[in-house]
Amino acid sequence: MKPKHFSTLAPLRRTVRRLASDHGLPADTRGRLVLSVTDLAADELHAGRSVVLTTTRETTRPGERPHLVITLQAPQAAAPLATADLPLPAPVTTPDSATWHIPLPDTDPSGSDGPHRGPWPTSMPRVPAQWPPRSEARQIDEELRTTLALADALTAEHRRLKHELSETNAGVLALYVQLEERDEQLRRAHGQVLRELEDALRPPAPTVNGIELAVHYAPADPASPTGGDLYDWFVLPDGTLHVTVVDALGHGVRSTRSALNVTHAVRTLALEGHSLNSILARTHEILMPLYPDLMATVLLARLDPATGELHLANGSHPPALLRQEDGTSRYLEARGRGIGFPLPGSEEVLRTRLGPGDLLLLYTDGLTESRRDIVEGERRLVEAVQAHAHRAVADIPAAVAADMHTVVLHSDDTLALAIRIPPAALTSS
Missing domain, CATH: 3.60.40.10 (PPM-type phosphatase domain)
Incomplete structure (x- = not known):
């Protein structure tokens, strides 16, 4: 895709989401990418300075899985872009740009279901000029559902770990009580032996x-x-x-x-x-x-x-x-x-x-x-x-x-x- 200039957030957000969808990126990766690009561009666009989005696909060797390479550049940036703590970290950054190298999933780039077979094509899939709002809404819903599913999974895992921790604590407490009882028995036995030894030594x-x-x-x-x-x-x-x-x-x-x-x-x-x-x-x-x-x-x-x-x-x-x-x-x-x-x-x-x-x-x-x-x-x-x-x-x-x-x-x-x-x-x- 040729470099494209943006002066507002909405078109930029739609373009990034469409690119991610056309290349089959998972919903959670797509959502993180959209948030990262818009987070970096927001201050520039609100200040009236345009940003440039460039997208390419790179393959290191023939037949290997390609990478989607997306670069956001702010040529008029008054200060270095805040690239730290992005939802999707950018491995390559400069004061006025950030570049993401995202491995494409092992699915057919044509959009059909099932694993990809044969060599990956060298050309980018065609991106339609317009993206129906309904399609974007579906993509946003999918991202939200994925986020909720991840949150639910984390909540379930948290409950499981909490339950395991509770059981572990109960076991540790029981063991501690047993050790305390054993220590008390040993202390009594030790004290008795020492008293007998003292009595034997002191007429x-x-x-x-x-x-x-x-x-x-x-x-x-x-x-x-x-x-x-x-x-x-x-x-x-x-x-x-x-x-x-x-x-x-x-x-x-x-x-x-x-x-x-x-x-x-x-x-x-x-x-x-x-x-x-x-x-x-x-x-x-x-x-x-x-x-x-x-x-x-x-x-x-x-x-x-x-x-x-x-x-x-x-x-x-x-x-x-x-x-x-x-x-x-x-x-x-x-x-x-x-x-x-x-x-x-x-x-x-x-x-x-x-x-x-x-x-x-x-x-x-x-x-x-x-x-x-x-x-x-x-x-x-x-x-x-x-x-x-x-x-x-x-x-x-x-x-x-x-x-x-x-x-x-x-x-x-x-x-x-x-x-x-x-x-x-x-x-x-």
Whole structure:
């Protein structure tokens, strides 16, 4: 088709629709082409500038399906044509033109139904000079019907996908509920195993006439209730209560093993009759060849329930706190260095006596260093023990720990062990 000039939209729209129809383009392609051409031409025509439409048919090789090539040009355009976001994108554009290369359908160009057979003709089909309005109306109806059919198909597909998504969500929710139930079962089983492990590691309080005992332990990580803070208490053959408090370096199972090695060695030496001031150094000698990386602070206490006589040996451990019946409190300082430290062992054995109503608290540094200030922590510990000294011994360690951990800046395993001589419990002086 020779280049044709247009100064209004209606003839341009009819011409493009007729060309698309005569070449057998599908209704949806035809509609997109008509909209694209008129969208580009509208501003030019409304401004009184004409546009030029050129149509050709190209075949790259003989016998191959040809392309319908349509070019719209606006030679007087004041600005580049807005070719972006067209209903039918134009693969070739210039500032004043747009060109579409549309593959012709595999049907007979003569207009008969059925597939095309034989080589494609090289000439363009003849386009009548006039196009009856009724024919255009039918074409517009067909385009509208095609659009509606596509919209209906998309709506149906949307409903199907929505239904599938709903079923998938229901399945995922059911699976999520099952996983939550399974996780809860695993959490309960895990917690039970850990509680049993903790009970196995932490011996129950021995029964000692004239002495009340209680202990509280809290791990740095609630999901791992074993740590390096450990204790051991037992009665020696002479009736004396022996208590060991250990704080091994680190956290978790590895530090638990270190603490267990220390408590087992101390128990063996104590039951063999070694003196309190020699046990720490001897424990170091036994364990270092086997565990050269082991480091632990240790506090040893011996209490005679008949007399209230108390002996303490210390290896780099926080001092015991004594709260007396008259309300006064003091820390029982004893010099010494822990297992794995240079020059390990207790330099001295501190000797004192507990009277009726006196309360002794042994603990690890997780109790006093939760706010990263040891001095402030020791002061607050005195206040906490003073506040809870009137309670039953079984409640005191946990109550003191709760007061000390209202603010935690440094999380660590925490152990608090309370020993009290009840009033009128001593039989001799």
